[in-house]
């Protein structure tokens with residue numbers, strides 16, 4: 001199977017599992033806190049990501065932080081609770097904007113966290129700059145002609161990693177001096193040098209802040225991977241998740 005068709009299969013499996021779960025909680029617990037979860041928002045309750053390792057991100061040194069694709073807004077809230085004064089969440093999904101506002105209010109940081117509906121950086125205002133920019137992006141590079149503009153496909157797929165490339169290139173220009181880009185990302189099946197290439201193309205140094213093996217990935221996510229493919233050398237058994245820092249040179 002072509003790598004991109006494999007990524008389509010994986011992504012569709014994950015989407016189908018999440019959407020068919022009648023017991024999907026509207027409030028879930030993660031990191032010892034409760035979080036609201038609206039319909040059609042990416043659910044960290046099934047598949048927690050970079051927020052598990054938020055303590056690797058130096059929020060206490062940041063005056064401002066932008067979370068791209070904020071979803072439930074967990075990373076926005078963690079940044080504000082860690083002391084970041086001005087936090088902005090952006091998401092293409094209007095439900096994620098509401099969800100981020102709900103969780104900011106739930107955790108008493110609504111005065112420091114705002115959220116906007118945005119296609120990548122389209123809602124960033126002229127002159128706004130940030131000390132840190134983070135994304136847990138759509139992970140999978142499915143073929144363009146198999147992907148639609150539904151919010152679940154936008155959440156899961158990024159054909160040819162066009163969004164990810166723009167996220168880094170345009171985000172670099174929105175950093176304050178000394179700022180950095182943070183990324184929660186899986187090593188791409190068909191393109192294992194992607195993040196290294198992105199760092200070089202954007203003249204950044206790349207630091208791996210945390211690396212997770214496939215065997216440590218939560219069951220709900222691992223279950224979405226077809227068993228026969230996990231067993232193969234080229235399958236996700238050799239796959240990793242990373243919390244990465246890209247720091248402009």
Ligand SMILES: C[S@@+](CC[C@H](N)C(=O)[O-])C[C@H]1O[C@@H](n2cnc3c(N)ncnc32)[C@H](O)[C@@H]1O
Pocket residue numbers: 042043044049050068069070071072073090091092093096118119120121135136137138139154155163
């Ligand atoms: C994998 S989810 C991560 C959600 C959340 N940050 C988390 O870690 O739980 C990816 C998020 O990116 C958002 N997204 C996808 N394409 C986007 C775009 N072009 N502009 C802004 N957000 C986008 C999706 O709506 C989704 O909320």
